[in-house]
Amino acid sequence: MTKKITTLNKVAIGVATAIAMSYGPTVSAGEAQWSGYVENATYFRDKKGLSKFRNTAQAEFYKPVESDGWSNVSINGVLRATYDGVYDLNDGEFGKNAGENYLGENWHDNNTASSSAVLNPGVAFPCENDPALCNNLDGYMDQDENDAKFSDFNDELDFIRELYITADKQLANGDIFNVTFGKQQVVWGKTDLFRVLDVVNPVDYSRHNIYDELEDIRIPQWMLTAEWRMGANNIFDDQNLQFIWNIDKFRPHNLGTCGQSYKMVDAGCFFASSIQGGGPYIINDVEEYDWNLKNTQFGVKWEGVYGDATFSLNALHYRQQLPSIHALGAPGDNFGLFDIHFPRVTLLGGAIDYYSMNMDATWRLEVAYTEGEEQPRDTNGYKETDMLRYVIGFDKNKIIPSLGTRSAFLISAQLFGEHILDHEVDMPNDEDNWIATGLFKGFYMNNRLSPQIIVAHDFAAKATAIAPSISFTPDNHWMFNLALNVKTGGDETFPWSVTGGDAGGGQTEPLARFLNGPIGVANQEDEIQFTVRYSF
Amino acid sequence: MLKKTLITLAVTAGLSVNAQAAQISEEVIQEAFHPYANSLPKADMVKPGMTINAGNVDSVKEYLDPAMYMFIKNGDYEMKVGETTSFDLHKSYVDATRKYSGDVKLGSKPGEISGSVAGRPFPQEPSLDDPRAGEKLAWNYKFGYNWGDSSAIYPFYWKYRDMNSGKVERTVKMNFHFLNFTHRTQQEPFPEITPNPSNLFRGIYVQVLEPFDVKDTQLLIQRFDDDLKRDNAYLYLGFQRRVRRLSSGQTTDAFLGSDVMIEDFEGYNGRISDMNWTYKGTKYILSPMYNHNEMVLDTETHKDDDGYQVIKFAGRGGCFPEITWQLRKTYVVESSPVDPNHPISKREHYMDAQTFIIPRNITYDRKGDMWKSWTIGQAHPDHHLPINKGTGVAIDDSFSMVDIQANHCTTGQFKGIVDPELTPPSKMTVQNLRASGR
Numbered sequence: 001m002t003k004k005i006t007t008l009n010k011v012a013i014g015v016a017t018a019i020a021m022s023y024g025p026t027v028s029a030g031e032a033q034w035s036g037y038v039e040n041a042t043y044f045r046d047k048k049g050l051s052k053f054r055n056t057a058q059a060e061f062y063k064p065v066e067s068d069g070w071s072n073v074s075i076n077g078v079l080r081a082t083y084d085g086v087y088d089l090n091d092g093e094f095g096k097n098a099g100e101n102y103l104g105e106n107w108h109d110n111n112t113a114s115s116s117a118v119l120n121p122g123v124a125f126p127c128e129n130d131p132a133l134c135n136n137l138d139g140y141m142d143q144d145e146n147d148a149k150f151s152d153f154n155d156e157l158d159f160i161r162e163l164y165i166t167a168d169k170q171l172a173n174g175d176i177f178n179v180t181f182g183k184q185q186v187v188w189g190k191t192d193l194f195r196v197l198d199v200v201n202p203v204d205y206s207r208h209n210i211y212d213e214l215e216d217i218r219i220p221q222w223m224l225t226a227e228w229r230m231g232a233n234n235i236f237d238d239q240n241l242q243f244i245w246n247i248d249k250f251r252p253h254n255l256g257t258c259g260q261s262y263k264m265v266d267a268g269c270f271f272a273s274s275i276q277g278g279g280p281y282i283i284n285d286v287e288e289y290d291w292n293l294k295n296t297q298f299g300v301k302w303e304g305v306y307g308d309a310t311f312s313l314n315a316l317h318y319r320q321q322l323p324s325i326h327a328l329g330a331p332g333d334n335f336g337l338f339d340i341h342f343p344r345v346t347l348l349g350g351a352i353d354y355y356s357m358n359m360d361a362t363w364r365l366e367v368a369y370t371e372g373e374e375q376p377r378d379t380n381g382y383k384e385t386d387m388l389r390y391v392i393g394f395d396k397n398k399i400i401p402s403l404g405t406r407s408a409f410l411i412s413a414q415l416f417g418e419h420i421l422d423h424e425v426d427m428p429n430d431e432d433n434w435i436a437t438g439l440f441k442g443f444y445m446n447n448r449l450s451p452q453i454i455v456a457h458d459f460a461a462k463a464t465a466i467a468p469s470i471s472f473t474p475d476n477h478w479m480f481n482l483a484l485n486v487k488t489g490g491d492e493t494f495p496w497s498v499t500g501g502d503a504g505g506g507q508t509e510p511l512a513r514f515l516n517g518p519i520g521v522a523n524q525e526d527e528i529q530f531t532v533r534y535s536f
Numbered sequence: 537m538l539k540k541t542l543i544t545l546a547v548t549a550g551l552s553v554n555a556q557a558a559q560i561s562e563e564v565i566q567e568a569f570h571p572y573a574n575s576l577p578k579a580d581m582v583k584p585g586m587t588i589n590a591g592n593v594d595s596v597k598e599y600l601d602p603a604m605y606m607f608i609k610n611g612d613y614e615m616k617v618g619e620t621t622s623f624d625l626h627k628s629y630v631d632a633t634r635k636y637s638g639d640v641k642l643g644s645k646p647g648e649i650s651g652s653v654a655g656r657p658f659p660q661e662p663s664l665d666d667p668r669a670g671e672k673l674a675w676n677y678k679f680g681y682n683w684g685d686s687s688a689i690y691p692f693y694w695k696y697r698d699m700n701s702g703k704v705e706r707t708v709k710m711n712f713h714f715l716n717f718t719h720r721t722q723q724e725p726f727p728e729i730t731p732n733p734s735n736l737f738r739g740i741y742v743q744v745l746e747p748f749d750v751k752d753t754q755l756l757i758q759r760f761d762d763d764l765k766r767d768n769a770y771l772y773l774g775f776q777r778r779v780r781r782l783s784s785g786q787t788t789d790a791f792l793g794s795d796v797m798i799e800d801f802e803g804y805n806g807r808i809s810d811m812n813w814t815y816k817g818t819k820y821i822l823s824p825m826y827n828h829n830e831m832v833l834d835t836e837t838h839k840d841d842d843g844y845q846v847i848k849f850a851g852r853g854g855c856f857p858e859i860t861w862q863l864r865k866t867y868v869v870e871s872s873p874v875d876p877n878h879p880i881s882k883r884e885h886y887m888d889a890q891t892f893i894i895p896r897n898i899t900y901d902r903k904g905d906m907w908k909s910w911t912i913g914q915a916h917p918d919h920h921l922p923i924n925k926g927t928g929v930a931i932d933d934s935f936s937m938v939d940i941q942a943n944h945c946t947t948g949q950f951k952g953i954v955d956p957e958l959t960p961p962s963k964m965t966v967q968n969l970r971a972s973g974r
Contacts, residue, residue, distance in 0.1 A: 214777075232732065362781040395782075407793060
């Protein structure tokens with residue numbers, strides 16, 4: 001990648017080095033406390049072989065700092081180094097030499113190619129193999145193979161996962177004013193697996209699609225946050241007002257470059273394809289957003305506790321983190337060629353949870369209404385439309401003696417819904433769609449043995465992911481996790497007008513990838529996964 | 537006119553009398569709070585300085601609860617006997633008892649009480665003839681002086697041990713904080729913290745420090761003044777970085793996989809109304825109460841600048857605190873769950889008559905077999921950290937929960953600190969969980 005190291009990142013290097021050398025720039029009130037882990041994650045994919053051989057070392061520190069007039073002042077950081085050996089150990093399947101016979105070979109058969117394919121298969125790691133295409137994708141999907149192998153070491157200094165200073169000011173009335181500045185994650189909302197309000201940080205889906213903990217795949221941003229923690233008053237049991245100012249240069253989600261083992265909806269290969277017969281690349285250019293005040297992102301959240309309910313109201317003015325493809329021309333004139341944009345979006349939303357004593361269960365509701373998002377469509381590339389997303393969640397802890405443990409099982413279910421307000425018939429995404437998720441997790445041997453199963457079903461895609469796993473923690477340091485990740489579906493088709501459409505049921509390329517979603521498009525990514533971690 | 541004035545004065549005087557608490561006699565107060573003022577309990581076979589072991593345990597059986605007798609008889613533990621000492625509660629709590637307890641009344645149903653503002657609700661000696669005596673003792677425990685108005689265990693080490701091999705499987709390091717919103721007597725403000733729109737009675741906040749896989753886990757339990765209402769419970773998981781609402785009805789869940797149910801905390805950590813309470817009598821029992829600074833201490837587990845060290849554990853599997861036990865006046869109370877699906881059939885609580893803490897519990901499974909044995913060692917505040925001197929708080933200082941059937945135990949080693957600075961009301965908020973996470 002060719003981006004320049006920003007001033008903020010230079011500061012980050014300096015502070016991180018100072019902490020690491022244990023001589024912070026201020027008078028310390030205590031020693032830096034370090035913890036962390038080393039981990040190997042080895043995954044095997046059906047018919048592909050090794051799909052991940054990721055080795056991670058992560059160190060976290062917390063350094064209290066003495067300050068006059070401020071309390072709880074500390075510098076916090078998370079440093080991470082990753083090497084994924086799959087690109088060396090299985091370079092026939094993944095990496096710069098990986099190739100496909102037709103676009104989408106990794107998730108559907110050759111039905112499109114045999115009928116009316118007009119797109120070439122995507123070029124693996126364009127910046128290794130095709131400088132012109134690399135130039136078109138500059139600033140977005142322009143990683144080379146080393147960027148994928150060592151994903152934390154890039155010009156954004158992602159090996160510094162987090163580095164921030166935080167401080168509290170006790171106000172005269174007992175309220176607390178908090179300021180936090182630095183590279184950080186800000187987490188909103190109450191939803192597991194999917195994001196409705198938790199959209200402040202973009203996400204690196206190339207690490208393991210949607211399946212890793214969001215903590216590990218959110219892309220930390222340089223932000224200034226301020227909070228006014230008001231505590232209780234005569235109405236509310238607790239209140240907080242939070243302001244966020246994301247001053248980092250805009251970064252979109254990382255969906256995975258063509259040639260990587262995880263590519264969300266195979267977008268990486270779609271964007272790295274070209275018109276057959278020596279035609280132009282599908283993507284003409286990626287709009288970049290230089291750092292300036294106008295391009296920063298900001299938000300506000302008011303949250304509190306009222307009786308048995310906790311709630312938040314959220315507003316965020318940010319930039320869409322998924323790419324929007326803008327058509328360059330009409331049929332006959334650059335038709336099928338696109339620029340990638342990331343439009344401005346305004347989000348208004350809220351979340352509430354409630355404990356029902358009669359059911360002994362917790363209900364969660366989270367809603368987000370956005371203005372300014374763009375949805376892909378067939379005949380004109382995109383359309384701006386308001387969007388409504390919501391999640392209804394149900395959580396219950398239940399002791400089930402017949403299953404041989406006296407620890408409570410965690411039972412959780414969610415229904416995630418999406419409604420496109422200005423829907424058009426040539427949009428691959430349905431006007432309404434839902435994804436349901438279920439989690440059942442148990443604990444045995446004093447919680448050292450924990451089996452769980454996660455199921456997710458995408459109704460429009462008719463696709464399902466099933467992920468059973470079992471983890472064993474023999475002591476305070478070691479953890480072993482064995483998992484399966486099996487998907488079905490991904491068979492939905494959608495007509496593409498460039499090829500004249502298909503009244504007989506449509507075709508798979510290129511737009512059905514949006515309809516089939518992250519679960520359906522990963523339908524050939526059934527894996528057995530083994531992770532071993534040593535923490536300290 | 538004169539008649540009207542006289543009537544008014546008479547009504548006013550009547551109202552004044554009615555507004556005052558009924559008087560509790562000083563004799564009741566002295567017996568309740570200073571049972572050892574005039575004489576110490578004596579038993580022919582129990583002498584301070586002696587060690588009770590498998591060879592001599594039968595001679596002192598009547599001064600031991602059944603589980604401790606069994607452990608000593610089996611050779612799992614040898615018990616050292618210390619002098620009986622008075623654990624005087626703080627004067628403010630005793631004064632609050634004088635002031636308010638005369639007006640306290642049980643409601644028609646278990647879990648209902650009125651007139652309890654602060655202090656011990658029922659300081660009178662329990663009677664076997666009183667069918668609700670057990671319930672009154674349970675209220676005395678719930679509104680007991682316990683950790684005072686606020687305290688912290690800072691830090692707190694939990695070790696999960698295989699009782700057969702002695703192997704320590706897990707060590708979890710935590711901070712615990714306790715804060716009473718109401719029923720306060722010593723730390724300002726009292727008797728309650730305001731505003732308190734949901735009428736919270738107490739908050740318990742737990743922050744896990746180690747090991748890495750559960751680091752940053754936080755738990756907040758908010759208990760209401762209304763005993764019939766279930767707690768609000770919130771969990772912050774470090775890897776999720778957000779606060780989850782917990783269904784709090786599963787109080788028999790094993791806390792962090794330990795042998796301790798959430799319901800077991802401090803001897804009993806549930807609603808009065810979840811149990812049927814029966815007073816079984818008053819006995820003199822050997823209880824785990826001692827002077828911390830005179831005990832054998834663990835030089836490995838905890839080190840800090842104060843030079844403070846935690847209590848050492850010994851006996852079979854390292855499941856028993858290496859402390860002295862003293863003969864104390866004890867109320868034996870049985871609680872059996874209202875819920876027929878509860879995993880236990882009953883608990884025997886051995887409540888210390890002077891302090892109303894519960895140093896010993898025995899839990900029986902559904903079949904009626906002995907299942908778990910709970911010990912929570914109490915350190916005298918004047919022989920502990922200097923900051924605790926004069927607080928009148930019997931300091932929770934060492935615990936052991938032995939799963940007799942599984943041959944497994946969880947032990948706890950404390951650094952208990954009675955310091956309001958460590959536990960301000962802001963500690964007991966959902967925002968604190970989020971802000972203290974990462």
